[in-house]
Amino acid sequence: MARHLARFPAHPERAPRSPDEEGKERPEPTTEGRWAGSLSPENCRRVLSACVQATALFGSELWWKGENAHGMVGRLEAAQKLVNQEARSTMGAFRTTNQGALSLESGLKPAATQLDNRLRRFALRLASLPGGDQARELVGASDSALGQRLQSALGC
Secondary structure (H helix, E strand, O other): OOOHHHOOOOOHHHHOOOHHHHOOOOOOOOOOOEEEOOHHHHHHHHHHHHHHHHOOOHHHHHHHOOOOOOOOOOHHHHHHHHHHHHHHHHHOOOOOOOOOHHHHHHHOHHHHHHHHHHHHHHHHHOOOOOOOOOOOOOHHOOOOHHHHHHHHHHOO
16 A cells, blocks of 8 residues: 555655756745645545555445444554545645544545445445346345345435
8 A cells, every 4th residue: 555655755855866867956836835747635635546545445345334333443444544644645744643634634534434435335336226137136135234234325
């Protein structure tokens, strides 16, 4: 995960210089305080959400049982650490920055909210399938744990 985040440095002056760049000057900050050629916080958030977060949360629709379910605390903490690291990378903030302010400024939602939303969207996708589809039968199956979770995600 850190390998993916390292590809998007927030500030060019922190990036190591190659021998070819020794004599060249660094770009000047723009009026927004960002450097020309670097990603804006909004674009950095989009890239991290699309690449890193999608890879890390792949399949969470199947294992996520809810915030207060047995066995989910460790997975929720790991997902929240990922979101916190994304927020720090997006804003170029230090590790000691207040997480509440950082998540507000970066525009990222808490991990539990994102996982609940992924489960809800998965249930809606299954519910919108044609009537005879076997995958759609999962939503109506109240005898399985997954079916019960999908029904509760839809509010049935």
